[in-house]
Amino acid sequence: MSYPDQALAEEIGERVERFVRETVASYERDPRLEDHGPSEDLVRELRAKAREAGVMTPHILPDHTHLSQRGTAHVLKKSGLSPLGPVACNTGAPDEGNMFLLGKVATDAQRARFLDKLLTGEARSAFFMTEPSADNGAGSDPSMMKTTCVQDGDEWVINGHKTYITGAEGAGVGIVMAKAEEGACMFLVDLPHPAIKIVRLLDTIDSSMPGGHAEIRIENLRVPVADMLGNPGEGFRYAQIRLAPARLSHCMRWHGVATRAHEIATTYACRRQAFGKLLVDHEGVGFMLAENQIDLKQAELMIDWCADALDAGENGNVESSMAKVAVSEALFRVADRCVQVMGAMGVTRDTIVEQLFREVRAFRIYDGPTEVHKWSLAKKIKKAELSRSA
Template identity: 40%
Template sequence: MAVDLSYDPEVLDLIERTRTFVNDVCLPLENEHQGDAQAAGGDALRLDLNKQAKAAGIFAPHAPKEYGGLGLGMSDRSPIFTAAGRSTFGPLALHLGAPDEGNVHMLAAIADPEQKAKYLAPLAAGDIRSAFAMTEPAPGAGADPNALRTAATKAEGGWKINGKKRFITGADGAGMFIIMARTSGEPGDRGGATMFLAPGDTPGITVDRYVHTCDRGMIGGHCEVTFTDVFVPDADVLGEVDEGYRYAQVRLGPARMTHVMRWMGIAQRAHDIALDYVTDRQGFGGRLGDLGMIQQMIADNEIDLAATEALLARACYELDQGEHASNSTSMAKTFGAEAFSRVLDRSIQMCGGLGVSDDLPLARLANELRPFRIYDGPSEVHRWAIAKRAVSRTRKAHEKGIRNV
């Protein structure tokens, strides 16, 4: 049976309308403000772009229909997220950027009806922003989530949370937090974490400072946040106590793939800019695009983009089938993050001096992309996990007497 990679007419129409909106509305604003969303207006900018996206019928393609979204699955949302991602302001406008997109996905899957009314409804509508608070300063949780040190202790009617977090995207001004805290065991123990929901103005939540990074496309910064005796009622425990890591997988796999989708848009844009340049630029007796070394860079860009798209399609298919897709999402995330950096670097090289100037957006887009090799798990951690699964699979085969010859 043939594999069908086509899209329904409704999805194709949505892709086209998203492309038009991004070209007409988002790209001019992004270029005017050098991609700095905070400098462009922060939340005021977001709310205005959200309003325009709603009017265009392209707002929140991932969110459930009953909460104002378009209810698309992973495979159908992929080309739309990519179209939005051509501008660093596109995900902001369509309300499909991190961390809000991943939090909407997780709340829709895990939250109980009361939690959905309290947290999911305003988040899906874009009335508030959110933050996912898991990463901590050393020696706390980072790439190794088992190092979690933020602790939640039982109190009358709920829990009290104490700890410090770092690199919490969107924390400044967030209307709600999803907080990962240890409810059993010790730092280094496997498991024992629980997720808690808390309004942004809950007493004891303090945004200490922005941790300035090379990317500028987000609102609310990547922040250090302190939780001091933050009280969360039992009703706002997300999922079951001590099962936070298991529930987080509902978010992490899809969120890695939506990162790939969005940054695919940036990489394709960079490649298109370089193609425009080398097709017209004259040098060495002809067009740069006719030179062998330039053609090799063009071809390598095309291959990296196509290979990432294929890995992404496989991972999205598995996720849509209800599978964990741990291996396929790790592969797509690792390859895509590194491939996109290669695409940006080649595109800059093809454009020469303009590539590293503010006359083109390539250098700042490279800065937006570079953190992707770290965010949502460093490439090295994903490689370690992929290798562990391969060795485990082979060991189990050996135990059954199956060996490769």
Template identity: 50%
Template sequence: MIDFAIPEDLAERRDRIRTFVVEEVLPYETDPRLTQHGPNDALRQELVERAKKAGLLTFQAQRRFGGMEPSHVEQAVLYEAAGWSTLGPVALNCAAPDEGNMFLLSRIANDEQIETFLKPVIDGRHRSVFAMTEPGGAGSDPDQLSTTAVFDGSDYVINGRKWLITGANGAGTWIIMARVESGAHGPGGPTLFLCEGETAGIEIERVMSTMDRNYVEGHGVVVLKDLRIPAANVLGEVGQALRYAQLRLVPARLTHCMRWLGAAERAQAIATEHARARTAFGKPIGEHQGVGFLLADNEIALQQCRLAIWWASWQLDNGAKGRHESSMVKAMVSEELFKVADRCVQVLGGFGVSDDTPVAMIFRDMRAFRLYDGPTEVHKFAIARKVLLRGT
């Protein structure tokens, strides 16, 4: 049976989140602490305190950590509501990369690691990073990983260079991917390591200037120099980082789509209101086909994206690994929502390229979304490979 109805209790949670975002978060969209590099830590902490007071902080966490533990389909509904403002997920502590890192740690980390590295992120006290991407190397192709981790008998000594590390500046929990050489100590391969942000050997070289500004403290270039990490801080098993990365990325691709669907819906609402109020050639511009059709195309795309997200989420809830499904949805949704944002700018005209509304910011951020968690072309490559292997 296919049922698209939203249960009453889920609708109530959705409305609570949307109301919180509208009443508590939207006023911060013009706060000077929302900088070119994204919201700074002071702004984030103030928003987090508001969400905590409302009883909505980290609502997606497992019940053992005090969260609502929503299913993937339920997350689709709730994250869309949170995404109405790009600051909504920041306030609610369900933004990337923290949301994906919390998901991974809750499934891989041992009890001691949970206490040290996960719980402070769930509580909103710490931010976290997933340090994999490297300049000229590991990114969409993590096999090119060049950061090394050498075992010296008790610790791993890590050296390498990372970039586009979201939220690196000021983060408290670090997940670092590095390549371990096999030897007498055991097997090697790409491995995940945990450490705290103040650990000697982590240098934030600079925060990059990028077109998007919705992630806390932007994207950093990081130098890892003789970073010593105890063997007890290996996350999971040595050599299994790529498998764990996929465990993290499959649902994270979908939660990106969920949040950005909310932002695109907001842009559509702003463009629609403008099309009702702005007049040209004797009538509201929305009554001219050239503008009305843009809004109609957006309405179609938003619903297509919503249904695709729900479908892939349902697959995960019913036991699918979801790699193929999430690739299809990420590729389609990122491209379609970018078109939605672009059409909203067009409807708004000169108003749309200014910062007088959040639409210009949503448009810039949506362009970057086409690259987050794998560019469209990489996902299409994986999809095509799956199609060609089908039935063989």
């Protein structure tokens, strides 16, 4: 099915794909790739090349309007063909979701101060929501938030403990969630800030996101009233504005990752011989590649279905939960089969398939584990049935 900005999205997507394959992929063995993501120097270099190629923040047009979700899907899948593609093109998490939220909720003054430098790729951002499980803080259940904010004259004072905050190290913009008497609130903060302290960078299975994932202490952070995003008590509503599209954009990017892994495994299977014939001619291998193609297509269709719902003005909570579960599980199967097809080569770093497998495995956790989304969907199924039979 076509969509209104299809021609434009396809033209942008073609440029993004060419840039990622021809330029970005050559950096995949760069020594500046560290355990906690690419160095700031590498990020700056990649983004400079993206600007030269005209593919910086390609899903947001010069007039600051967004491509449709269907158009965004086409472009972000292309940027995901390398784990460094979203970094270079400024389509990665958490920046992509944060830019979307600020575009929807921020005031003109807030956009000028915080959003503009994200759109140009001059700054990165972090979203401070998740809290440590040891403190019984907010994780998949944001209502458990422990971080507090109290108004003191023309300022809010924030205290709390956050963890798994992607990109906090090196970020220039922070969106901090905290709980007031009115309910959840969001605040915009210039980073680095002396009241926001990085306790440690967590050693995680993935390694593609600049700044890694940090544990944070917030101690007497004072934020002017003018830097609150929206109104007191509306933080959870703003989080929902951000989360449904952000879940889907994760699906888009990692679809590109899984596609790239499948390409590498297919090339390997069509060149490597064993027991007198090419690997692909052995049914066990050929069937895995066929199953990959099926999973990739089904994932693509789920992404487009959810994108259509969002483009139609629906909140997309159910659709994005369903898409997140289906796509993350399908793409993990694809990546796992790619490792298996390549055998011992698949678990080495002689190709990028090993990293792609790790990145996709983490996707089954990000933006809500599969089990949480299934539980949420089951509650809605129950509610609908009880309403129907009442």
